[in-house]
Amino acid sequence: MYALKFEKEICATCPSPDCLLKCQYMEFDKDEAHQEMMKLVNGEDSRVLTECVTCYACEEYCRRGNHPYYLIGERREEKGILTAPRAITNQWINMTAMQGKQMVGEVQDTALSSCLIPELGMLGSGKLFEDVAQAITFGAEFMCPAVHTHFAKMSVVKERLPKVIDHFRQLGVEKVICLHDECYGTYTSIAPAFGIEVPFTPIYYMDFLLEKLNEMKDQITPLNIRAAYQRPCSNRLIPQKHRLVREIMDLIGVELPDRTYQDENSLCCAEILRAVSGYRLANDVQQRNIDDMVECGASYCVFNCPACQSTLSEKVAKRGLTPVHIIDLCKAAIGEKELEVTA
Amino acid sequence: MKDILRSLVDILGERGVSNAAEELWFYARDPGVLEAHFPDYVVAPETTEQVRQVVRLANEEKIPIVPMGNGMALTGLVIPLKGGIVMDMKRMNRILEVNEKARYAVVEGGTSQGALKAYLQDHHPQLRHSLPDAPPTTTIAANVSLHGQGRLTQQYGFNSDMVTGLEVVLPTGEVCKIGSPSLGPYWFSKGPTLPDLSGLFLGWLGTTGIFTKVGLKLYPNKKIRDVEIFVTDRVDLVPDIIYKLTHLEMLEDINAWFQPRPLMFKDNYHITMYFTGDTEEEVEFKRKMIWDSLEEFIVTKDGGFMGVGYMKPMLLEMPQRGIAAFADVPRGGGFEYSGPITLIEHYPDYALKVMELAEKYEVIYSSAARVVSGGHSMMFSISFAFNRADAAMMERVKKALDEATEFALEKGGIPWKPNYKEQRMTLEKLDPNTLKLLQMVKRNLDPNGIMNPGNWEVS
Ligand SMILES: Cc1cc2nc3c(=O)[nH]c(=O)nc-3n(C[C@H](O)[C@H](O)[C@H](O)COP(=O)(O)OP(=O)(O)OC[C@H]3O[C@@H](n4cnc5c(N)ncnc54)[C@H](O)[C@@H]3O)c2cc1C
Ligand code: SF4
Ligand code: SF4
Numbered sequence: 001m002y003a004l005k006f007e008k009e010i011c012a013t014c015p016s017p018d019c020l021l022k023c024q025y026m027e028f029d030k031d032e033a034h035q036e037m038m039k040l041v042n043g044e045d046s047r048v049l050t051e052c053v054t055c056y057a058c059e060e061y062c063r064r065g066n067h068p069y070y071l072i073g074e075r076r077e078e079k080g081i082l083t084a085p086r087a088i089t090n091q092w093i094n095m096t097a098m099q100g101k102q103m104v105g106e107v108q109d110t111a112l113s114s115c116l117i118p119e120l121g122m123l124g125s126g127k128l129f130e131d132v133a134q135a136i137t138f139g140a141e142f143m144c145p146a147v148h149t150h151f152a153k154m155s156v157v158k159e160r161l162p163k164v165i166d167h168f169r170q171l172g173v174e175k176v177i178c179l180h181d182e183c184y185g186t187y188t189s190i191a192p193a194f195g196i197e198v199p200f201t202p203i204y205y206m207d208f209l210l211e212k213l214n215e216m217k218d219q220i221t222p223l224n225i226r227a228a229y230q231r232p233c234s235n236r237l238i239p240q241k242h243r244l245v246r247e248i249m250d251l252i253g254v255e256l257p258d259r260t261y262q263d264e265n266s267l268c269c270a271e272i273l274r275a276v277s278g279y280r281l282a283n284d285v286q287q288r289n290i291d292d293m294v295e296c297g298a299s300y301c302v303f304n305c306p307a308c309q310s311t312l313s314e315k316v317a318k319r320g321l322t323p324v325h326i327i328d329l330c331k332a333a334i335g336e337k338e339l340e341v342t343a
Numbered sequence: 344m345k346d347i348l349r350s351l352v353d354i355l356g357e358r359g360v361s362n363a364a365e366e367l368w369f370y371a372r373d374p375g376v377l378e379a380h381f382p383d384y385v386v387a388p389e390t391t392e393q394v395r396q397v398v399r400l401a402n403e404e405k406i407p408i409v410p411m412g413n414g415m416a417l418t419g420l421v422i423p424l425k426g427g428i429v430m431d432m433k434r435m436n437r438i439l440e441v442n443e444k445a446r447y448a449v450v451e452g453g454t455s456q457g458a459l460k461a462y463l464q465d466h467h468p469q470l471r472h473s474l475p476d477a478p479p480t481t482t483i484a485a486n487v488s489l490h491g492q493g494r495l496t497q498q499y500g501f502n503s504d505m506v507t508g509l510e511v512v513l514p515t516g517e518v519c520k521i522g523s524p525s526l527g528p529y530w531f532s533k534g535p536t537l538p539d540l541s542g543l544f545l546g547w548l549g550t551t552g553i554f555t556k557v558g559l560k561l562y563p564n565k566k567i568r569d570v571e572i573f574v575t576d577r578v579d580l581v582p583d584i585i586y587k588l589t590h591l592e593m594l595e596d597i598n599a600w601f602q603p604r605p606l607m608f609k610d611n612y613h614i615t616m617y618f619t620g621d622t623e624e625e626v627e628f629k630r631k632m633i634w635d636s637l638e639e640f641i642v643t644k645d646g647g648f649m650g651v652g653y654m655k656p657m658l659l660e661m662p663q664r665g666i667a668a669f670a671d672v673p674r675g676g677g678f679e680y681s682g683p684i685t686l687i688e689h690y691p692d693y694a695l696k697v698m699e700l701a702e703k704y705e706v707i708y709s710s711a712a713r714v715v716s717g718g719h720s721m722m723f724s725i726s727f728a729f730n731r732a733d734a735a736m737m738e739r740v741k742k743a744l745d746e747a748t749e750f751a752l753e754k755g756g757i758p759w760k761p762n763y764k765e766q767r768m769t770l771e772k773l774d775p776n777t778l779k780l781l782q783m784v785k786r787n788l789d790p791n792g793i794m795n796p797g798n799w800e801v802s
Contacts, residue, residue, distance in 0.1 A: 085640075085647030087574040087611045095607035271650055278641060279634045279648075310652045318623075 002158045002194040004074050010064050011041050019058035019068035022264065025281075026051050037068065040075055048072060049081050053277050054150040055268050056236040059189065067193045069149070069236075076152035084275040089151040096147065098163065102139030110175040111168060112136045113183050116143035119306040120179040123327040124205075126336050128212045132177060141167045144186035146234060150272045161186065161196055169199050177203045181304060185237030206244035206304075209330055213251050219334045222253020225300055227329075228293035228321070229256055230312060231266035232305035245304070248326065252333035259296035261289055269308035286315060294319050299341075302326050317342050345404060351386055351428075354396045359434075361385045370411070370429045375679040376729065376741050377419035377762060382409070382429040389434045391510065391518060391555040394452075398553065398793075399516035401428055407796045410549040412453060412482030416489060417679050418762035420548050424797030432482060435555065438462050440530070446470060446561040447507045449530045452484040452554040459483060460661070463561070471495075471564040473502050476662040484554040489760040490546045490684075492713050492722055494617070494661060495562055497589075497596045500716040503545040506533045510556035511544055514789035522558070530558030543784060548760075549795040551788045565619035567626050568595070570658045573614045573637055575646035578691045581612050584646065585687050587636045589718035593629050594618050599721075601694065602709035612694070613649075615658065680726035681744045682759040683751035687714065693723045696750050701727070704739040722759055723751075763797050770801060 011017070020026065020033035026048065028036065039046040049072065058068040076082075082089060096116060105112075112132045114120035116139060125133050145160040165187075168176055178184035187202035213220065229245055242263065249256050261267045267289040274282035293301055293316065301316040303309035303325050313323035322342040324332075331337040351360040361367075362384050372379035383406075388394045401408040407427030414421045423429050432453030440449040441463070450459060456472075457479025463470050473493030475486055486493075487503040499505060508522035508530040519525075521540050522533035533541040544552050573584060581599055588597055595617040603609050616633060620626035640646035651658060657665060685693065690712065701708035704727075712723040725747045727740045748758050748765045752772050758765045770778060781801045785792075792802070 082644050085574070085644045087576040087645075088647045088649055090576065091574060091607055091611060091649060094609050095605075097606055099606065271652070274650070275647055278638075279630065311650075 001155075002162075002196055004067065004070050004154075004194055005192075006041070006071050007066055008041050010066050011037050014064060018061040018063065019066075020048065022061040023052075023058060024265075024267070025053045025055065040068075040071055043075060043078065045079075046075075049076050049079065052083075053273050053281065054083055054152075054233075055273075056149075056233040057264075057266075058236075060236040060239040060264065067189075070154070070190070070193055073149050073152045073154045077154050081152065083150060083152050088275050089153065092147060092151060093153065093156055096140050096143055096145065098140045098160075100141075102137070102141035102167070104138075104142075104171065105134045105136040107135045107137065107171045107173060109173060110135055110177065111142075111171060111173045112177045113142055113179060114138045115178075115180045115183050116140055117180060117306050119309075119325075123306075123325055124177075124179050126331055127216070127334060128209060128327070128330060128336075132208075137168075137171070144180070144183040144190075146182045146186045146190060146237070149190075150276065157190065158194060158196075161191060161194075165191070165196065165198055173200050175201045175203050177205055177208050179205045180234070180306075181232055181238060181241075182234035184241070185234045189237040204238070204241050204244070206241060206248060206326075209327065210244060210248055210251070213248065213330060213333075216334055217251075220252055221333060221335060223329065223333055223339060224253050225339070226255045226257055226296075226298045227300035227302045227324075228259060228296055228298035229262070229302045230269060230289075230304065230308050231262070232303075232308050233268045233272070235304065245302075245326070248330065249302075252330060254300075254302070254329060257296040257298060259292045259298075261292045267292075269305070269311040271307065271311040286312065290316055290319050290321075293321055300324055300329075302329060345400075347400070347404065347406065348384065350400055351384055351397065354400070355386055355388060355393055359387050359389070359393070370431070371422065373414045373417060373419055373422055374677055375417040375419055375762075376677070376737050376744070377422060380422050380424055381426065382423040383426050384428045385431060386428055387431045387434045391435075391512065394430070394435075394512045394553055394555050395516055395518055397428065397430065398512050398514065401793050402515055402791055405791050405793060408553075408793050409795045410452075410485075410488075410553045412485030413455070413478070413480045415477055415481045416485065416760050418760050418765070420489065420760065420762070420795070420798060424763060427793070427796075430553065432484065432553075439556065441467050441470070441561070442530070443467055443470065445529070445531050446563075447530055447558055448472065448561055449508070449556055449558045450483055451556060452482075452510075454483050454557075455480050456483060456486070456662070459559075463564070467561070469564055470561040472559055472561050473499065473505055474661050475502065479662060483559060484557050485549075487545055487557060487559075488547065488549055488554065491760075492715060494596050497594055497714045497717065499560070499562065503541075504716075505560040506541055506545065506557060507531055507560055508533050508556075508558035509541055509544060509554055511552040511554055513552050514791070514794045518555070519552075524556075524558065533558070543788065548798050550799045551785065551794060553794075565625075566621045567623070568617060568619045568659055569626050569630065570615060570617050570651060570655060571630065571633060572649050572651050572658075573616070573640075573646055574611045574649045575614075575640065576611050577645055578612055578694045580640065580645055581614065581690045581694075582688045584614055584637060584640065585690075585714055585718060585721075588614070588616060588633065589714065591629075591632055591636055592717065593632060597714040598711050599690065599714075600709070600711035604707070617659075677731050678726050678728040679740060679744060680724045681747045681751070681761075681765070682722045682724040683748070683754075683756035684715070684720050684722055684759050685751060685754060685756035687712075687718055687721050689754055689756070690721070690723065692754065693725070693751075696747065697725050700725070700743045700746055704743040706736065706740055706743055723756075763800075766799055770799075 435451035435453040473495035
């Protein structure tokens with residue numbers, strides 16, 4: 001079985017335990033944060049094990065290369081502490097089980113991974129994906145299992161991830177373009193953290209988009225709109241890629257006005273918070289987030305993750321913001337798609 | 344002997360009668376598992392007077408007559424077990440009146456659920472009726488004749504409790520009004536304060552008369568409907584969860600269901616609850632009350648609310664097509680269910696029985712229980728899907744359903760829309776004096792035993 005590589009010493013000597021200090025869901029002073037982290041490191045009980053809402057953010061807050069969020073998951077599972085009710089946890093395990101229903105396009109050396117999210121198949125089409133759209137993969141067999149970290153089922157991650165990787169290996173691919181942050185985060189953060197070898201090069205779809213948009217620069221008509229970006233939890237696994245959103249927006253003429261809940265301080269879509277902590281926290285997070293989007297003067301809410309989009313679309317639309325996926329915005333900028341406007 | 348066909352044509356005209364082989368073939372069966380039986384004639388009346396004349400003729404000639412709506416009860420209730428005339432009521436499909444302020448509608452005896460729904464949407468958007476999840480072509484009269492349940496049953500009881508008056512053609516050919524319409528032009532009460540004679544017809548499966556008009560209660564149609572699903576892996580908690588929810592007195596409909604496929608539903612029990620409001624605030628307030636009422640199960644991790652986002656459009660559909668989709672699981676599909684009315688506290692026993700039967704007879708199961716009138720009882724559906732081309736599988740489904748009914752009767756439940764075999768099992772278990780009373784009613788109303796014979800055979 002794969003084991004989490006976690007450097008105890010790095011935490012023991014950490015000058016600023018930002019992992020917990022910056023946590024948006026628990027309050028600590030510096031000493032307390034350090035103590036709680038060391039309890040986790042040493043496998044002792046800690047309030048973090050019952051209070052953490054699994055927002056993924058501490059993976060970004062730790063700048064010293066450790067994996068606090070994965071460690072919390074490991075410790076919870078060791079102690080049999082569930083995040084969500086059993087029935088919900090098992091529902092996710094069953095829902096994402098491999099049943100031989102995968103769909104694989106004409107894959108050569110590159111695959112375009114749409115995880116287990118049907119909407120990604122539609123998004124990964126058109127001129128921007130012209131060269132790779134036929135190489136789509138879809139299904140539980142090609143789904144990154146990162147979602148199970150929300151339920152502290154690290155064993156499911158460790159059991160399924162090597163199989164997923166093996167399915168790509170069997171396709172003989174050299175590169176996998178990941179349309180979902182969670183997939184890219186899985187191959188570049190979770191896999192190495194657990195010593196799982198990835199025999200292909202994962203490519204983040206925003207890198208791919210940026211390259212394409214630069215090639216097609218002459219076809220871009222700036223959209224001249226103001227938008228609020230909804231950062232997904234899984235982007236916290238790959239914080240180095242967060243800047244790409246702004247680069248793409250600049251290129252297609254979308255202004256991202258400053259707002260309170262952006263960058264490190266982003267709030268997630270809260271769908272998982274509903275399951276883990278109940279509707280009160282989820283409502284509060286969504287309310288604050290959408291109020292902030294409205295206050296910054298945005299007329300669009302730009303999504304990166306289709307799950308966030310499905311959770312928040314109706315809610316943002318009710319507040320006058322038009323929900324749109326970042327790929328659709330790019331398609332609009334090159335004249336391939338109409339830009340919708342919420343009435 | 345009279346030329347029956349000629350007499351029927353005289354009453355109904357050429358287009359209202361048939362004994363063509365292909366038509367008889369069609370009217371010999373329903374979509375369930377019971378064997379077909381051919382009628383001799385099929386008639387499709389357009390007026391109460393035509394119904395009356397056909398019934399009189401049938402009574403004189405002692406010919407069985409089976410009223411039929413859309414034939415979707417699935418338990419063979421419109422299969423002419425003893426031949427005779429099948430009376431297809433679907434041409435009597437008018438909506439005769441809607442009294443907006445008194446919130447009732449009067450419809451003809453073959454009016455479909457879908458027609459009333461569409462009419463209300465167009466002309467009385469403030470009002471709705473308790474729509475069952477049956478296909479929209481099924482009829483209102485048939486539904487009350489079998490004590491159906493619909494979207495508002497959790498709040499207001501069986502759909503037959505919502506009847507506000509009846510016009511019935513008795514087996515001897517008299518046209519009889521039941522309730523307030525027997526005294527004046529208004530259709531606001533089926534019984535009170537008169538002796539409630541509707542009980543002579545509701546639940547009798549067309550064996551005591553034919554409804555030519557039905558008055559039906561309508562209810563406020565709130566602007567917003569929403570849905571949540573609570574999930575638990577502990578079947579023993581389902582009754583407690585429903586108890587907490589019904590205590591709120593806020594829910595339109597509550598269904599408890601489980602099925603092994605698709606895989607995401609495996610091993611869990613799901614309680615779907617619908618709630619309504621005229622404003623977002625009202626809906627959110629109710630959502631908060633719902634969540635709070637089940638907090639204790641969430642804290643112990645015994646249950647929680649699942650995300651319904653992508654399922655919402657399907658869940659909010661009325662009627663819901665998902666149930667019919669289940670029928671096609673083994674392809675070429677069909678399904679039939681036994682749906683005893685029982686106590687909610689017996690839910691765990693029924694649930695285990697369904698799984699036991701599915702394993703024993705190697706059939707695919709699903710079960711959906713609907714809470715009736717604030718938790719006084721529930722309809723617990725035991726559904727098995729089958730492939731029509733697989734005779735052995737259909738036989739296994741029949742056996743499984745019979746065994747389910749035996750179990751329900753043992754547990755003190757009442758079979759719902761029972762097929763003729765289940766009716767027999769029920770009558771055998773009935774208190775002898777109750778049976779005697781039923782016999783007195785039946786013999787007096789239908790002395791020649793012409794009405795849907797083979798069903799509720801009490802003599
Ligand atoms: C997918 C599916 C979902 C369903 N969901 C529901 C549900 O949610 N709730 C529910 O209650 N049922 C449900 N049903 C069962 C059934 O379809 C309904 O009860 C429906 O109302 C039956 O109507 P029908 O017109 O098809 O009746 P039929 O099968 O034609 O007739 C049923 C009975 O009524 C008698 N009858 C018909 N017309 C008259 C009349 N005018 N006067 C006197 N007796 C008459 C018949 O003789 C027969 O005994 C469902 C069925 C299916 C296939
Ligand atoms: S996880 Fe990172 S931030 Fe937290 S204490 Fe350890 S080294 Fe410091
Ligand atoms: S995952 Fe989020 S809630 Fe949990 S400890 Fe890390 S930052 Fe806090």
